[in-house]
Amino acid sequence: MPDYSLLARQLKALLDTRDWLTNSAQTSAFLMQEIPDLNWAGFYLQRSSEQLTLGPFQGKPACNPIPFSKGVCGAAARTRQTQRIDDVHAVADHIACDSASESELVVPILDTNGALWGVLDLDSPRKARFSEADQAGIEALVEIFCQASDLD
Template identity: 80%
Template sequence: MPDYTLLARQLEALLDARDWLTNSAQTCAFIMQQVPDLNWVGFYLQRQPELLTLGPFQGKPACNPIPFSKGVCGAAARSRETQRIDDVHAIADHIACDAASNAELVVPILCGDTLWGVLDLDSPRCGRFSPADQEGLEALVEVFVRRSELPDFSLAWQGKPSAW
């Protein structure tokens, strides 16, 4: 199992720009390199109401968009709680972007009370993500949020100017 305390310190040092796009790309590449048994790592952003749009990622081409009403990413967006799934094939509304994926961990990313997006990790190994992995990856998301200026995408669908 990775040393997530060390990984959090390394990610903190890596994210030396405040730019959310640069930092999200760096975070995906870092996690893909440092956490074993993954076949996909990426961000889905809430740029429209009740819909997640593909952001930076590492891995095979991905499904886009993902409604809040479907899949593990949708469940994380709806509940605003991390979803740790040992066998994605046991989930009735699982969205299969890559048939090789068997386990999934999705961490919601919040800016105050607003859902900004989710970080999605897939593994070809059933039962890949332990409670310790969940805690460690949630800590890496906290580093990403702290080191990034995250735009408020909700302003665009409210008809207000946004930084995006």
């Protein structure tokens, strides 16, 4: 399992601008490089009502747009709760952008006013890739991203 306290220190040092676009691109690349067994890492942004739009990411070309009513990313946006899915094929409305994906972790991102800004989406080609400890570690990294970025 990754050393999330070390990754937190590294991500803080990496995010040396307030620009959300630069920070989301850097965070995607950092996670893809440092978290084992990922095949996709990136952001979906809320730019219109009830819909997520593709943002910076690492991995194969992605699905766009994603309505709040569909998929794991939509569920995270709709409920504003992290979605940790051990087997994406067991999710009836899963949106399969990469057929190699087996598990998924999606963390909602709120701006400083508490409004949904977007989600961080991590996919793995391994079933049950994300543990509770991974979820807590990734949520902490998302908080660092939020603190470093101007999301309003």
